Amino acid sequence: MHDDDLPERAAGWTSVTSAKRDIIAGGIVVAAILMFIGTGGAVIPSVIGFIGGTGANADHVLTTALILNIALLLFGWRRYADLSREVRERVVAEALAQRLAASDTLTGLPNRRSFLDRAATLIDKADKRGRSVAVLVLDLDHFKTVNDVNGHAIGDAVLCAAARLISEVMPADSVTARLGGDEFACAMPFDAAAPEAVDIVAEGIVARFARPVEAGGVQTHVSISVGVARIENDCSTVDALIRRADIAMYVSKNQGRGRYNWFDGSMERELQTRNAIELGIRNGIPRGEFVPYYEQQIDLTSGRLHGFEMLARWNHPTKGLVPPDIFIPIAEEAGMIGALSLAVMRQAFVEARNWDPTLTLSVNISPTQLKDPWLAQKIVKLLVETGFPPQRLEVEITESSLFENLGLAQSIVGSLKNQGIRIALDDFGTGYSSLAHLRALPFDRIKIDRSFVSSINDNSESAAIVNAIAKLGESLNLPITAEGIEDEMIGERLRALGCNEGQGWHFGRPMEITEVRSLLAGKGLLPSARATDPSAEPAAPPPVAEDRTRLAG
Template structure:
């Protein structure tokens, strides 16, 4: 078994020196006979040519000529056999390389890398040889996962993705010291194993930092600048158990857990495995299983937050917020389950399920109340999303003019042309589109003019702090002024105090939402509240304002 070692690409060069013993023996025997017969025939031939005697014996001459033929044939056959042996050895080496390496990057594949790590652990378990000192060494394992690589494939095609993988492989190989094993163990996953002094783990830290920085540099492929980052998990063999077999398995498991921890910490970094990460990983696994099982069981349900005209106090609609009614975890907030659902590829199914429920609920409201729904950035990459949403509207018999789709500002930088196409398709169907969380991304005024949004929503982080933070107040004032200039209605999120409400009212026509008007409610509570009407509630002094239902509201 040969392993690809960074900086050392050794090949077996002995194939061409192998010979066929039988063919060589025949040629050797023929040469000996040629010499023996030639010693007798040669003088007789010379005397005959001089006219000094009879020619050579007929039998000996035939034997001599036969030896010459055997030598010529035998040497030719010997060369052919050598070439066949060399070709066979070359094919064998090529087959071995295909079996042991990844054909795209040339790195070891998973099976060969695992065997290499096993051998490296066995070697590093003994004392070191640094100046004769007995320094115990260990093996470090790095699990390297490219962040958001799927988006590169989706936006640019798999051929560009393959070229990016090769470029990342080149950068990884260039950053590693001699003696390090490197392999590609998945679609966008690489692994590195290297020995180190267990008293100096900073050596491994340095290599991990270099890898993160190198992979994170923009790559120009097919005249397109593509940027990816890497999340790296680290583990060490001296903390991975006692038995050799269990030690290798634990090493991989710990590095994998640490790698996912790096992703949860914001990606583009590295983490050493720590014991608490295993608990996080188990919790994550329970979340994933619960989400997959909960979608078909209807555990994801819509909650509704009021949207209020701040000048009149009139209720104008609701924003739908997804909640997970889990039998194991209780009511789970979206900031916990949505990132997990996106990672495991079920966010579109989850979102469609909750939106369909919300359309059924909103159909029974006063027809002047609107429904706002959020969509995931992943759904924006679905070219058929607008058609799917229209089908849900038809199935629920819900007027598209009462629906508002909220697109997060950060989505504008992923694929502006695709976002423009989606917004146009939605508006052609009569659906309104708003720009959500405005101020948290990098939208330009040009993009606001270019994209036909119907509303701007100011992020709650600015609204909730505008009374105490002059910068937040300035941002809110600037956004409201911008909205008036572009003739775009403004909605302020995160209204939680009366002081914030009073401050916002000075900007004129503006809508708002937040906990000052109550927490988001499930459909069953919302229906009872709408039927009862606001005037049935006795508002005590100091309580938040009670929104007025539309004058022709239900109940």
């Protein structure tokens, strides 16, 4: 028996007990009436005469029976009054219970179960009248921030205000409900030949939430993302409409929030593709399908190979090599980027420990990884397990990853620096507070984003930015690495500006491990025989699955 069934079972037992009491009370009243009829005619005149002094003594037994009979009648009447009151209270309680079961206790709107019933009724009525029905799924943007900043009391007030604002915009013949959390749903009938009526409503809701929302005496800013689905030949149930509208709503989220989208078939296909990729990642990590690729980092003055940046590639068993811009975002969303990145880093560390000691290895860490206070310990643990020297490792951090919690980032960077690991600020110039970050964190290198480097000879603004960054690095005594060098002309311009290191397709595309071995062997940078004999390498321990490292390129 489920816990949800207990109230219903208890109510059933109470009803049965009450019914038994009603039957007993009714039987007593009927018996009392029959007794009164049988004894009252004979006893009452003699009792009255005895009291008045005109009659003989009354029969004591019959008099006693009459008194008991009257008591039973009074008891029956009292019980009748109690039962009447109980019935009235029960009717009120059942009405309240039904209302609570169908309503959201916070906002007073219908809940999910009630919405399913009411929307289904709305669809039936609309179908009989030759009209269509659209379902809107609405989700408040960044509502968690409202709770974190203002507390849950204000968050609840915002939800109540949102319910009121949505209801005010929706037509009178529509149904509005709270599905749960900060998610709402609406169903509205409309003329199938004029879907713009739905557009007007959706635009009105989005526009209203673009303005501040007053709740609990606090002015909050929450936009809203909306997805819309309409009845189609293959979609006519409320559940199907909610699912499609929900898919469209998440498309609105991904497009920047604070907007609405109609569902179309491509969205579902994209969702299926995404789910297939997620499943492939989940299965591919333990199978070793994710492998490191290496991009050369060159000293622009001498042309000497300085080291490599490690990139991740998915060697899919049927689709071949999958680029990181396809699987990295999904791995991050699904919470698998840690296991993936550590598996790839482990392979790279085991390989790179056999290279010439002058060669470095650079790896990227993601913004989500910098939220983990144990990040430094996880990286150091991996270095110890693989035997890769920390002095040859350079960890690259993007500016965007520093915005949320600079204090935690300082702690992580400090721990890594204490182990001899170098830190580079990646994609410099694309953030909003670069100079502040350079002062707050002990960086060892600045990397200029490829968007500036690749257009340095064609765009004066890009050239000015690269020149300013180069001079800044010189004044701070920080070496500069330029990404995205595509030809020799860009390399010459960078050398003239003082950039001392670069990487890009001009020096070669990212390489797999066998190509790297051939390159290093040709340059005499493989002092260990183990580099050309994989069977001589010790087996690596299993990867740590907690880390979340972003590998891009």
